[in-house]
Amino acid sequence: MTINFKEALGVHADTLALRAERTKVLAANIANESTPGYTARDVDFGAMLQERVDSENGELSLGDGEALYRVPFHPSADGNTVEIGVEQAAFSQNASDFQTSLTFINMQLRGLAKAINGQ
Numbered sequence: 001m002t003i004n005f006k007e008a009l010g011v012h013a014d015t016l017a018l019r020a021e022r023t024k025v026l027a028a029n030i031a032n033e034s035t036p037g038y039t040a041r042d043v044d045f046g047a048m049l050q051e052r053v054d055s056e057n058g059e060l061s062l063g064d065g066e067a068l069y070r071v072p073f074h075p076s077a078d079g080n081t082v083e084i085g086v087e088q089a090a091f092s093q094n095a096s097d098f099q100t101s102l103t104f105i106n107m108q109l110r111g112l113a114k115a116i117n118g119q
């Protein structure tokens with residue numbers, strides 16, 4: 001009998017992958033804080049996760065999974081829409097959420113190991 005890790009880990013594996021993708025987008029925003037004309041982007045995590053879950057269930061997906069542009073609270077004169085405080089807060093929250101997803105995966109893998117060992 002084989003273990004299907006996709007079924008065993010559930011949505012947490014997809015969550016981890018999407019959090020990693022969002023980290024890249026947010027890091028690019030922070031790196032381009034002083035680039036004139038750079039437009040800050042983010043992803044709709046909930047919509048992307050729902051799109052992945054729906055596609056795995058064979059349902060038609062309506063979302064495109066593309067990064068969205070942010071509307072700045074205080075636009076700069078050079079056209080850059082990165083607001084470092086907003087980006088740092090989003091990056092920090094995403095890192096915390098990534099760690100939470102990783103913790104869930106670790107707990108599930110420990111449970112599988114116990115079941116395999118007969119404990």
